[in-house]
Amino acid sequence: xxxxRNLHASVDGNEILKGINLKVNKGEVHAIMGPNGSGxxxxxxxxxxxxxxxxxxxxxxxxxxxxxxxSPDERAREGVFMAFQYPVEVPGVSNAQFLRLAYNEKQKHLxxxxxxxxxxxxxxxxxxxxxxxxxxxxxxSVNEGFSGGEKKRxxxxxxxxxxxxxxxxxxxxxxxxxxxLRIVAEGVNKLHDPEKAxxxxxxxxxxxxxxxxxxxxxxSAGRIVKEGGKELALELEERGxxxxxxxxxxxxxxxxxx
Amino acid sequence: xxxxxxxxxxxxxxxxxxxxxVSGEPSWLRALRGRSFDQFEGVGFPGVxxxxxxYTNVAPIMRTKFTPxxxxxxxxxxxxxxxxxxxxxxxxxxxxxxxxxxxxxxLSSCKGLSGVVALDLNDALQISEYETVIRESLERNANSxxxxxxxxxxxxxxxxxxxxxxxxxxxxxxxQLQFVSEPVKAGAxxxxxxxxxxxxxxxxxxTIIESYxxxxxxxxxxxxxxxxxxxxxxxxxxYKVQRESAGASHxxxxxxxxxxxxxxxxxxxxxxxxxxxxxxxxxxDHEGASCSVDGLYMVDGSxxxxxxxxxxHRQPHCTSRQLYKGIxxxxxxxxFNGKVFVRHGAQQTDAQQTNKNLLLSSExxxxxKPQLEIYAxxxxxxxxxxxxxxxxxxxxxxxxxxxxxxxxxxMLTYGFAEEVIERIKxxxxxxxxxxxxxxxxxTSL
Numbered sequence: 001x002x003x004x005r006n007l008h009a010s011v012d013g014n015e016i017l018k019g020i021n022l023k024v025n026k027g028e029v030h031a032i033m034g035p036n037g038s039g040x041x042x043x044x045x046x047x048x049x050x051x052x053x054x055x056x057x058x059x060x061x062x063x064x065x066x067x068x069x070x071s072p073d074e075r076a077r078e079g080v081f082m083a084f085q086y087p088v089e090v091p092g093v094s095n096a097q098f099l100r101l102a103y104n105e106k107q108k109h110l111x112x113x114x115x116x117x118x119x120x121x122x123x124x125x126x127x128x129x130x131x132x133x134x135x136x137x138x139x140x141s142v143n144e145g146f147s148g149g150e151k152k153r154x155x156x157x158x159x160x161x162x163x164x165x166x167x168x169x170x171x172x173x174x175x176x177x178x179x180x181l182r183i184v185a186e187g188v189n190k191l192h193d194p195e196k197a198x199x200x201x202x203x204x205x206x207x208x209x210x211x212x213x214x215x216x217x218x219x220s221a222g223r224i225v226k227e228g229g230k231e232l233a234l235e236l237e238e239r240g241x242x243x244x245x246x247x248x249x250x251x252x253x254x255x256x257x258x
Numbered sequence: 259x260x261x262x263x264x265x266x267x268x269x270x271x272x273x274x275x276x277x278x279x280v281s282g283e284p285s286w287l288r289a290l291r292g293r294s295f296d297q298f299e300g301v302g303f304p305g306v307x308x309x310x311x312x313y314t315n316v317a318p319i320m321r322t323k324f325t326p327x328x329x330x331x332x333x334x335x336x337x338x339x340x341x342x343x344x345x346x347x348x349x350x351x352x353x354x355x356x357x358x359x360x361x362x363x364x365l366s367s368c369k370g371l372s373g374v375v376a377l378d379l380n381d382a383l384q385i386s387e388y389e390t391v392i393r394e395s396l397e398r399n400a401n402s403x404x405x406x407x408x409x410x411x412x413x414x415x416x417x418x419x420x421x422x423x424x425x426x427x428x429x430x431x432x433x434q435l436q437f438v439s440e441p442v443k444a445g446a447x448x449x450x451x452x453x454x455x456x457x458x459x460x461x462x463x464x465t466i467i468e469s470y471x472x473x474x475x476x477x478x479x480x481x482x483x484x485x486x487x488x489x490x491x492x493x494x495x496x497y498k499v500q501r502e503s504a505g506a507s508h509x510x511x512x513x514x515x516x517x518x519x520x521x522x523x524x525x526x527x528x529x530x531x532x533x534x535x536x537x538x539x540x541x542x543d544h545e546g547a548s549c550s551v552d553g554l555y556m557v558d559g560s561x562x563x564x565x566x567x568x569x570x571h572r573q574p575h576c577t578s579r580q581l582y583k584g585i586x587x588x589x590x591x592x593x594f595n596g597k598v599f600v601r602h603g604a605q606q607t608d609a610q611q612t613n614k615n616l617l618l619s620s621e622x623x624x625x626x627k628p629q630l631e632i633y634a635x636x637x638x639x640x641x642x643x644x645x646x647x648x649x650x651x652x653x654x655x656x657x658x659x660x661x662x663x664x665x666x667x668x669m670l671t672y673g674f675a676e677e678v679i680e681r682i683k684x685x686x687x688x689x690x691x692x693x694x695x696x697x698x699x700x701t702s703l
Contacts, residue, residue: 048658049657049658050654050658051650051654071657071663072654072657072658073657073658073659073660073661073662073663073666075658076657076658076659076660076661077660081658082658084655084658087655088649088651088652088654088655089652090652090655090656090669090670090673091673091674091676091677092672092673092674092675092676092677092680093669093670093672093673093676097669097703098656098659098669100703101661101665101669101703102656102659102660102661105660105661105662105665106660109660141673141676158659162659162660
């Protein structure tokens with residue numbers, strides 16, 4: 001589905017990603033972990049096409065297409081979704097209007113049926129159950145006055161509505177209490193199926209108790225320094241990130257998780 | 259030069275002559291008209307050398323040979339013919355219609371307004387109780403500060419309306435004042451002079467919708483004055499919707515005098531006209547009064563819109579809120595000048611003022627000047643103005659959900675306008691404005 005080859009990216013002239021290689025197949029859940037400043041959020045934003053990040057080298061192939069040549073909205077219509085670490089408030093535009101417009105843009109693009117406001121209301125109601133969101137959130141302005149947890153749930157609601165093939169969750173666990181974390185994670189799990197892939201970007205192992213990854217990749221200073229299965233996350237939880245720094249990682253055999 | 263000015267004003271002078279022939283008009287009013295006209299001839303229309311008109315050049319109005327409309331002869335508008343679309347669902351039985359500035363009882367319906375006094379100004383002047391109120395209002399506001407437009411309105415208004423909401427009446431049905439411009443038969447551009455006086459008696463409550471539309475595109479001048487006098491504890495919710503023809507000039511003054519504990523909440527929408535200028539003055543000369551003075555202007559092409567507002571805190575314990583937003587596209591230009599005065603002794607004043615502008619084009623221009631003058635020491639006042647483009651993070655957020663950049667831009671612009679529109683409590687106005695904004699943006703949601 002997705003192949004990242006030797007990806008380099010910088011922001012304001014500073015190189016953040018220094019040669020990322022990653023292959024994601026459908027059905028898989030990948031976790032990208034790493035200390036602060038390692039470049040994991042940058043990777044998520046580059047995949048979504050954020051204009052502040054400049055790709056300086058490498059390529060990203062998504063279903064045979066050059067993802068980096070697609071505009072952010074094209075990527076989204078082609079099934080790439082990023083859940084924002086800091087979802088943006090959009091005053092004056094209701095959640096329902098926003099979601100219907102986004103949904104219909106995708107449907108139009110795929111040559112599928114668009115929904116009128118009434119039909120969409122029913123569709124949205126179903127999806128909102130997934131993240132236990134009250135109907136009152138649909139008539140409110142997008143994210144305006146939402147708590148941190150509500151904003152993150154709203155991200156997963158958007159994911160449910162847009163039904164992406166590739167979802168990138170950028171630190172979706174940050175700022176969530178344990179109940180919200182559970183709701184968000186369960187939402188993601190219910191949406192997952194063998195045709196889709198998920199990339200979970202997170203600092204902590206905590207979220208991975210709920211969204212269990214098939215692969216864990218550890219980023220440090222813009223490179224993937226260690227890869228393994230879900231047990232790698234537990235090891236990181238125990239040992240922290242320091243032992244992976246200074247290029248030691250590749251030489252250190254990972255002890256099996258108990 | 260002198261003769262040229264005299265010629266330019268000759269149509270106004272002959273209109274005045276015609277008006278003074280109307281029988282039954284009290285002599286004080288005739289005198290007032292004459293005085294005001296003489297004054298107008300002395301000062302003329304305001305020029306850009308005057309601070310209050312610095313950014314708004316009314317030379318096009320001065321140059322145009324308008325024909326003042328002093329009676330309703332020759333109008334074709336009827337209930338079956340073109341009027342219906344202008345009347346809101348909520349005001350089907352409570353709409354007062356003016357055609358070219360002249361109140362038309364035959365086109366109005368006030369079935370839903372039992373208890374409310376609503377009279378043609380000329381008729382109200384025949385009743386001494388009302389004559390006193392009208393005279394007070396007209397004379398109080400005719401002074402040396404008046405600019406040429408106000409003077410001309412006093413001199414030439416014809417067939418205005420007087421409304422009085424009786425003491426204690428909580429009027430649930432909103433009142434619509436619908437000003438319709440219609441091409442005059444002669445084909446010359448018309449100048450119309452609407453005039454309305456609204457009195458809210460003690461502890462009454464009412465909603466007023468003041469709306470300006472045209473039956474056809476064309477050049478004309480609306481020069482309107484609406485006065486509101488609110489007695490103790492009276493409340494008025496006032497919506498002004500200006501959607502004049504694209505060729506029109508709209509010069510208007512709204513004046514509200516608030517009594518003790520009176521409340522005045524107003525929202526002004528300026529979408530239409532080639533040139534529009536709205537002066538809104540709210541005076542709080544009694545304790546405990548409160549007002550909110552909100553507005554939205556949305557212009558494009560070569561439109562010019564100017565709002566001058568004065569919120570005058572003259573007594574303690576008064577509250578004012580102001581949110582004015584502007585959306586400018588094309589080569590349009592907007593002016594916002596918002597004065598908030600807190601006079602000596604007006605302690606415990608609570609005033610907030612905000613003006614936010616969205617520039618959608620590099621050729622659009624806004625001149626904004628929030629102005630807070632405080633002469634009391636125990637007050638809570640804030641003000642601010644912002645001019646900007648759409649927020650990049652918001653745009654990216656929408657785009658990352660598959661919405662194309664131009665639609666994302668329009669959605670955010672719509673959202674910007676909504677902050678004002680969503681506060682409106684009358685559903686059909688909200689719907690109308692939503693549609694108008696989306697149409698302007700060539701977008702549907």
